[in-house]
Amino acid sequence: MMTRWLIDRANTTITVRAKSDAAQQVVEVALRGMRGIRVGSAQGIKLTVDGNEEEWRLRDHATNVRRKLSNTGDLIYHLTDRIVFHIADSVSVKHCLHAASVCLGENALMIPANSGAGKSSFTTWLVANGFDYISDELILIDDEQKVDGLARPIQIKANGIEAIQHLLKSPDEIYLGKLANAIPVSSLGGAASELSEHNLKLIIFPQYKKGTEFSFNKLSSAEAGMRLMANHVNARNLEGHGFQAMMKTIRETQCYALEYGGFNKLPLDFAETLSALLSD
Amino acid sequence: MNSSIYKQVEECLLEDMDGELLLYNPATAVTLHLNGPSAIIWKLLDGQRSVADIIDVVKEAYPEQSEQIDDDVSDVVKDLHERQVLELVE
Numbered sequence: 001m002m003t004r005w006l007i008d009r010a011n012t013t014i015t016v017r018a019k020s021d022a023a024q025q026v027v028e029v030a031l032r033g034m035r036g037i038r039v040g041s042a043q044g045i046k047l048t049v050d051g052n053e054e055e056w057r058l059r060d061h062a063t064n065v066r067r068k069l070s071n072t073g074d075l076i077y078h079l080t081d082r083i084v085f086h087i088a089d090s091v092s093v094k095h096c097l098h099a100a101s102v103c104l105g106e107n108a109l110m111i112p113a114n115s116g117a118g119k120s121s122f123t124t125w126l127v128a129n130g131f132d133y134i135s136d137e138l139i140l141i142d143d144e145q146k147v148d149g150l151a152r153p154i155q156i157k158a159n160g161i162e163a164i165q166h167l168l169k170s171p172d173e174i175y176l177g178k179l180a181n182a183i184p185v186s187s188l189g190g191a192a193s194e195l196s197e198h199n200l201k202l203i204i205f206p207q208y209k210k211g212t213e214f215s216f217n218k219l220s221s222a223e224a225g226m227r228l229m230a231n232h233v234n235a236r237n238l239e240g241h242g243f244q245a246m247m248k249t250i251r252e253t254q255c256y257a258l259e260y261g262g263f264n265k266l267p268l269d270f271a272e273t274l275s276a277l278l279s280d
Numbered sequence: 281m282n283s284s285i286y287k288q289v290e291e292c293l294l295e296d297m298d299g300e301l302l303l304y305n306p307a308t309a310v311t312l313h314l315n316g317p318s319a320i321i322w323k324l325l326d327g328q329r330s331v332a333d334i335i336d337v338v339k340e341a342y343p344e345q346s347e348q349i350d351d352d353v354s355d356v357v358k359d360l361h362e363r364q365v366l367e368l369v370e
Contacts, residue, residue: 222300222313229304229311236306240293243304243311247295 003027005036006043007083009148010140012090013044014083022052029175029184030076033133033151033192034083045086049079062086073177080152084138087150092237094140094148095246099231101139101149101198102131107278108147108198110139111206112231118208118260121163124154124183125263127190128167129271134193138233143245145200145252151192153182163262201278203228203255212261216270221247224255254280282335282350285369286357287327292365305365312363321356327369331357 003018005027016031018024027049046061051068056075058067060082069075088096099112100123109131113119120136127133135149153175156164161181168174173187185192205219205227219227225247235241254277260266267273293304301314301322314322320341324334335353339346360366 220300221297222302225295225297225302226311226313229302229309232309235309241304241306241309243293243306244295247297247302250297 004039004042005031006039007031007034007036009087009150010091010094012087014086015039015042015044015046016079016083017042017046017048019048019050020052023049023056026056026072026075026175027079030079030152030182033153033185035196045090047079047082049075058082071175071177073175073182074179075177076153076175076182077155077177077180080137080150080155083152084150087140088138088233090237091140091234094142095232095238095242096234097139097141097228097231098137098233099139100136101134101147102126103134103147103193103195103198104131104275104278106195106197106199107201108134109202109204109274109278110141110147110200111204112139112228113206114231118206120154120156121160121208122206122258124156124164124167124188125266126271126274127154127185128169128188130190131271131274132191132193133185134198141200141249143248145249147198147200148196151185153184155180156183157181167263200249200253201280202274203250203253204258204274205256206258206260208260208262210261212259212265214261214265214267215257215259216273217257219255219257221250221255223257225250227257282332282354283330284357285327285330286325286361286366287369288322288325289365289367303365305363308364310363312360312365317352318356318360321353322360325357325360325366 003024005016007014018027048059051057056069100119101110123136136154138150140148169189170187175182295302301319303312339349
């Protein structure tokens with residue numbers, strides 16, 4: 001019997017369908033933090049998962065992409081990547097940013113960065129240090145700086161698992177893959193935020209580089225604006241390409257650049273420092 | 281190049297961020313940071329003045345740096361044109 005979940009973000013709807021019991025279990029893990037609701041019939045863009053641990057099958061009906069996958073971590077990666085892609089491609093009423101985000105209560109910290117800058121690893125560290133999870137990949141933000149996200153399991157590249165191993169409280173909860181490992185926030189002893197709206201209070205542009213000493217410096221509005229626009233993914237869908245609205249966001253938010261060469265290079269009180277900045 | 285006349289691409293969006301200019305080109309989705317001299321040159325690229333005219337205006341404003349200004353203005357204009365935020369008028 002087919003099971004269906006509906007994900008609805010900013011007028012974009014996606015239905016994920018699981019055709020087998022094994023697929024249902026994995027999809028539940030993948031969508032746990034995304035506020036998907038069970039529905040009886042499909043709406044909008046359709047994604048279908050079938051198979052079992054020997055061979056998973058994923059189909060994106062909108063783009064006719066089909067994948068056969070042998071690792072559960074890779075299935076979760078590709079399934080959630082399709083969801084992220086369709087939302088970023090379709091949303092025209094909010095800004096979509098290539099960014100991670102965590103929060104304390106209603107106050108959100110956003111972490112925009114290109115792939116490879118250490119966004120997901122830093123997010124893993126933040127969740128392990130008491131921050132609630134919003135997303136590791138895609139943030140939706142409106143002109144009033146209200147933040148929402150897609151809280152998929154944190155995706156850590158296959159070769160990056162070693163760096164976050166010490167943060168895991170329940171290693172048996174993670175799903176390994178050849179491309180990416182899926183890290184449910186529960187495996188870190190953390191939780192996804194249950195709110196659908198958060199107030200943006202702080203933006204950090206991270207850059208991980210092995211061996212780099214820690215630095216954490218406030219950015220000028222111009223520098224922060226340049227960096228934020230480089231991570232805007234649906235500008236073409238928005239009035240004025242979202243430029244003026246994003247510059248307003250920058251003016252109203254504290255922005256920092258973080259460089260670090262590993263978690264052991266972060267100051268011991270860094271989580272407290274960020275917590276204080278979020279509470280300002 | 282000095283006789284060439286350029287104008288700003290109309291679709292570009294400009295924002296003053298605490299005194300520093302950011303220029304966004306929707307066609308390329310690239311944001312440029314125009315610092316002091318670049319911002320002045322940008323404002324002078326009105327489709328009327330030639331590069332030589334702009335050099336004269338900047339030299340008048342910064343007479344103590346006049347030796348460098350020919351090259352600096354030409355470099356900025358060349359860079360902005362390469363980044364597709366300027367159109368060659370003639």
